[in-house]
Amino acid sequence: MTAEPRLRQDCAVFFDCAGESLLGIVSVPEAAAETGVLVIVGGPQYRAGAHRQFVLLARHLAEQGVPCMRFDYRGMGDSTGATRDFESVSEDVDAAIGAFLKACPGLRQVVLWGLCDGASAVCLYPAHKDPRVAAAVLLNPWVHSQAGKAKVILKHYYLQRIADPSFWKKLGSGKVSFLQSFGSLFSVVRAARRKAPADASVDVVSDVGSPFPERMARGLLGRKGPLAIFLSGRDYVAREFDDACKSSPEWRRVLERSDLEITRFADADHSFSDPGETRAVAEATHAWLKAKGLVR
Numbered sequence: 001m002t003a004e005p006r007l008r009q010d011c012a013v014f015f016d017c018a019g020e021s022l023l024g025i026v027s028v029p030e031a032a033a034e035t036g037v038l039v040i041v042g043g044p045q046y047r048a049g050a051h052r053q054f055v056l057l058a059r060h061l062a063e064q065g066v067p068c069m070r071f072d073y074r075g076m077g078d079s080t081g082a083t084r085d086f087e088s089v090s091e092d093v094d095a096a097i098g099a100f101l102k103a104c105p106g107l108r109q110v111v112l113w114g115l116c117d118g119a120s121a122v123c124l125y126p127a128h129k130d131p132r133v134a135a136a137v138l139l140n141p142w143v144h145s146q147a148g149k150a151k152v153i154l155k156h157y158y159l160q161r162i163a164d165p166s167f168w169k170k171l172g173s174g175k176v177s178f179l180q181s182f183g184s185l186f187s188v189v190r191a192a193r194r195k196a197p198a199d200a201s202v203d204v205v206s207d208v209g210s211p212f213p214e215r216m217a218r219g220l221l222g223r224k225g226p227l228a229i230f231l232s233g234r235d236y237v238a239r240e241f242d243d244a245c246k247s248s249p250e251w252r253r254v255l256e257r258s259d260l261e262i263t264r265f266a267d268a269d270h271s272f273s274d275p276g277e278t279r280a281v282a283e284a285t286h287a288w289l290k291a292k293g294l295v296r
Helices: 050-063 090-103 117-124 146-162 165-173 178-192 212-221 236-247 249-255 275-291
Strands: 007-017 020-029 035-040 068-071 109-115 133-139 227-232 260-265
Touching (some): 007 050, 007 090, 020 050, 020 090, 035 050, 035 090, 035 117, 035 275, 050 068, 090 109, 109 117, 117 133, 133 275, 236 249, 260 275
Parallel strands (some): 035 068, 035 109
């Protein structure tokens, strides 16, 4: 019987991106591997992640024989340069992939793994032009719009509150302000009815003139390789994503992909902050990689 792979070490790597110095941490297993996981950070935060989630994920994967790299975008953490948002980090991701492959001899391809707007950045990365990208794992993808957020709040908060007898008792006793409560409800209804700007017909991910949720969907439709989506049960971002998939033709086409798998974590919050949920995500990531034949 062969021994389970063990984490060998965490290695710091410095690499260049458009003249700036970026820092990454690679968790390296004992044995060489052909496929690794590159964590794309959601922001604004650095490579450790909320409650050190990315550290724990990387080390868990390395213990299973899968190298994993997490890094700071330009302007974040220990990387130099101007701060940027998730819509403008494709150069950073491209540079990080190159540094990851260089740091791990034998590594040929990567799986992009992102939470929230890190998942959005994964979708926007032009993977259809990059043969180094084998697959993607998206956690609670950020497809935010003011109207979408308002619909989620209306559906999952206000409707439940109106149906709750304790709310009407508080209202009758004066513990809840009638004007404040229904004024807030009216504002949410008005936001939910707002229409998004008309979107021109485009076929490329890089078209910055269209809303980013639509560009995300097109990015996924235009690439090859399996796709996993992890969704939290106690998260408005995940619920907004579900609603977007129902209302958007492009996202409905994404859901029709035969190589797509959706896993739901019913008790998890947005960042999987409970230690048990953090570990469950790490284990689910490794299990999915194995099931798709990406790792041993």
